[in-house]
Amino acid sequence: MAEYVAMMWAGTPNGATRAERQSCHYRAYLPDLLVDRPLILSGQRAADVTDAEQRLIELGTSSRALVSLEALARLLLRAEAVASSFIEGLQINVRRLAKADVASRTGIETRDDTAYAVLGNVRAMESALDLADAPRIHVEDILTLHRKLLGGTRDERFGGQIRTEQNWVGGTGMSPCTADFVPPPPDRVHDLLEDLCAYISGDEHPALVQAAIAHAQFETIHPFVDGNGRTGRALIHLILKRRGLAPRFVPPISLVLASHADAYVSALTAYRYEGAADSPRAQEGIGACIDRFTADTTRAVIDTDRFGAELDAMETEWRKKLGRVRAGSSVDLLLRVLPSAPVLTVATAADLIGRSTQRANDAVNQLAAAGVLKQTTIGRRNRAFEVPELINALTGFERALASPLGDTRQAPPARPVPYRP
Numbered sequence: 001m002a003e004y005v006a007m008m009w010a011g012t013p014n015g016a017t018r019a020e021r022q023s024c025h026y027r028a029y030l031p032d033l034l035v036d037r038p039l040i041l042s043g044q045r046a047a048d049v050t051d052a053e054q055r056l057i058e059l060g061t062s063s064r065a066l067v068s069l070e071a072l073a074r075l076l077l078r079a080e081a082v083a084s085s086f087i088e089g090l091q092i093n094v095r096r097l098a099k100a101d102v103a104s105r106t107g108i109e110t111r112d113d114t115a116y117a118v119l120g121n122v123r124a125m126e127s128a129l130d131l132a133d134a135p136r137i138h139v140e141d142i143l144t145l146h147r148k149l150l151g152g153t154r155d156e157r158f159g160g161q162i163r164t165e166q167n168w169v170g171g172t173g174m175s176p177c178t179a180d181f182v183p184p185p186p187d188r189v190h191d192l193l194e195d196l197c198a199y200i201s202g203d204e205h206p207a208l209v210q211a212a213i214a215h216a217q218f219e220t221i222h223p224f225v226d227g228n229g230r231t232g233r234a235l236i237h238l239i240l241k242r243r244g245l246a247p248r249f250v251p252p253i254s255l256v257l258a259s260h261a262d263a264y265v266s267a268l269t270a271y272r273y274e275g276a277a278d279s280p281r282a283q284e285g286i287g288a289c290i291d292r293f294t295a296d297t298t299r300a301v302i303d304t305d306r307f308g309a310e311l312d313a314m315e316t317e318w319r320k321k322l323g324r325v326r327a328g329s330s331v332d333l334l335l336r337v338l339p340s341a342p343v344l345t346v347a348t349a350a351d352l353i354g355r356s357t358q359r360a361n362d363a364v365n366q367l368a369a370a371g372v373l374k375q376t377t378i379g380r381r382n383r384a385f386e387v388p389e390l391i392n393a394l395t396g397f398e399r400a401l402a403s404p405l406g407d408t409r410q411a412p413p414a415r416p417v418p419y420r421p
Contacts, residue, residue, distance in 0.1 A: 158225045
């Protein structure tokens with residue numbers, strides 16, 4: 001039975017105000033376990049979930065003529081990492097991140113700590129997808145994921161460490177007594193994570209429902225000092241791939257959730273019911289969370305499909321600029337993978353197309369002569385090339401995802417976003 005537990009705060013000697021220095025009472029929320037928790041889906045809700053799941057499957061299995069799903073997958077991971085980092089206060093644009101990515105892959109020395117911290121988010125998201133093939137998810141897997149997320153950041157020391165103190169969300173910041181929400185006491189966190197992992201490892205509910213509930217439960221447990229949001233977003237990717245809804249890539253669902261922040265918080269609040277799990281109030285609270293997740297999943301799929309079509313059209317224009325391109329040539333191969341590489345060098349181009357450095361160099365030069373690529377530098381004097389149209393498209397996509405209406409001209413971004421080039 002979910003309940004609020006009465007707790008005592010001893011006060012903070014260094015508090016700025018008398019209220020902050022005084023002891024006080026607060027209530028920490030203790031959710032029900034997930035395994036065997038009753039869930040009743042109304043006919044309408046079940047139909048909406050089925051429709052959204054079908055859209056996800058169709059997106060992942062559609063075969064675009066020009067843009068590979070693998071290229072789109074990496075772009076979406078990068079978009080998720082950039083936006084997640086904006087949420088966490090690490091501001092970086094697409095071009096800067098892409099340059100740092102190439103530098104790290106080729107051993108070029110740069111001193112962009114912020115970019116490397118964001119790339120850590122990309123690696124963590126990739127790690128989450130790797131976990132999808134494991135027969136069972138364990139608490140240690142989540143700790144490893146969290147450790148990778150915080151690696152290279154100022155909070156790296158907290159990585160993979162379950163909190164041992166009470167944390168809270170909102171309020172003055174000095175005590176939980178005025179907080180908007182207080183997660184479970186620290187001594188209850190490990191058992192709740194064990195239950196969460198058991199739930200994720202099963203298939204008791206439809207995949208989209210499982211992702212919605214697991215995400216809400218994780219954010220409710222709030223098991224870490226920092227990085228809970230990033231880890232919770234990675235779990236969405238893990239579950240949807242694990243259950244086969246998104247075997248190749250996951251649309252940026254969590255970024256759409258963040259764009260409807262008020263509705264998202266309201267859904268999480270409703271999810272934190274009191275009393276028996278089979279009560280009408282509990283079922284409606286869980287249902288509100290599922291509804292929010294389902295609606296934002298649908299929008300994420302639609303936006304991603306539209307973005308994929310934009311990339312297709314972009315590649316078509318590139319081919320028009322080049323004239324006749326022989327199928328299977330180095331130029332043809334590079335055009336096919338170019339959407340995954342906003343910035344590249346001859347070495348990374350050779351690796352992408354599986355051809356010699358000389359052939360990659362010839363292809364890069366042809367694309368540069370046609371205006372598809374623009375020469376730039378990485379580090380001090382290392383020659384590189386960027387794809388201006390792709391960088392602009394990626395920036396526009398990230399900005400659109402941050403708008404509640406999907407268009408920053410109609411509704412401003414609801415969270416920090418990169419500026420247009």
